[in-house]
Amino acid sequence: MSLETGEMVRSSLIALPETKDPLVEEPLLGGFRKIMQYTSIPTMPPPLLVFSSNDLMVSQLLGPFNYFVKLTLLDCSAKSRRVGFLSRLVAVLVITLLSTRVAFLMMKSRGNVLSFAWAESNFFGFPAIFTQFCGICIFSWTRKEFVETFCEKLGKLKLLRLEQNAALDHYTKIHIFAIGCSIPWLVATMSWSVYNMFEGKIFFGGEETNILFCGILVISNCYIWFISSICLAYYVLIFSAINRETKHFNEELESAKKEKTLKNIEVLEKFDYRQNEILNIVLFINESLSFFGGLVPLFLFYGLVNGVYLTAFMDSVPLLYFAILMFNLAAIIFYNLAILLPACALQEHLTATSRILINNNEFECSKNSVVYRTYRVMVDRIEKIDSTIHVVGAFPINRKVLAAAAFIVPNLGFLLVLVKKVILANGGVV
Secondary structure, three states: OHHHHHHHHHHHHHOOOOOOOOOOHHHHHOOHHHHHHHHOOOOOOOHHHHHOOHHHHHHHHHOOHHHHHHHOOOOOOOOOHHHHHHHHHHHHHHHHHHHHHHHHHHHOOOOOOOOHHHHHHHHHHHHHHHHHHHHHHHHHHHHOOHHHHHHHHHHHHHOOOOOOOHHHHOOHHHHHHHHHHHHHHHHHHHHHHHHHHHHOEOOOOOOEOOHHHHHHHHHHHHHHHHHHHHHHHHHHHHHHHHHHHHHHHHHHHHHHHHOOOOOOHHHHHHHHHHHHHHHHHHHHHHHHHHHHHHHHHHHHHHHHHHHHHHHHHOOOOOHHHHHHHHHHHHHHHHHHHHHHHHHHHHHHHHHHHHHHHHOOOOOOOOOOHHHHHHHHHHHHHHHHOOOOOEEOOOEEOOHHHHHHHHHHHHHHHHHHHHHHHHHHHOOOOO
């Protein structure tokens, strides 16, 4: 009996139970599979989003600039009350010194209107004003934890993606590009002051001055290059992050449109909520970035006009110094475009969202009033909410205004050249 029992046990262990064919997702769900892609909420977020803290997101976004900013003497992100008070006191002192530097350069401006000395001092003097804005921006952004709050909002927005894309969260190429572009900016910032130091002057067309002041100007220009590079990097990286999310949103919206799933109210409401979150983040960053993006281009445009006018003095200055002036002109143009183009790109992405929705005949024949009302809310939200940064509160930064400024502003410099030639032709002196 025991032998038979042992044989039965061994046979039961060896024999495998008969299994049926496993259920396959596609035949089971059919047409509902695409709808679930847009309406389902994952029970567990992707591992990257689970384990990444807000500090890690800030580090990923800013990269090395997260550490460079601590060397500016303007970082007020310290948690300790005593350290925070001391850092704010130092930052206020630095901003005051930056303002003093601007006043010093303005005092050193000499020459009659339309003269070389007048144009040169304006060319370097007006752009110098924006550097104190860079100091104020870094002070404000770090004190209010602007980047940390932005990354927190951005992290919630990433959870609303229908398809995760790790490439959207990597900014290494932008970090490398920003550091690379800062080198020509350093050359432009330092070259004119070093050249004039050997001439014993602040400006080439000005009077001779104490060599100590020339040395202080060279050192301050190096510091100006540092904080202006970091400020621009912060600005570009934040706009790059929201631009990527908006572009990815448009791609998924276009995909849903082609698959004709937008008429499903659950799908449309999910896009509606996500669009609302994007616009809320845009309005949030505009509150902090508009001071930099709305004022700095004005003074750089002033420098651009005077730089174009300086081309009329090619025969009046040494060739090397004229090359330095033109290199600084190119640097000012590049810096200004680096401010204006990311803001223009964001407006293009938001316009593309509206275009995708409007050019969709699914909603015209929809009999579902809730679907049509949600569709109208999404279209009206983009058209009625002002999401642009305005230069001096008057000129919105978008493609049309940028094209107009690119045509008008340089021609103001050429207009000054014509006025100068007319004056000289009639026996006048400039």
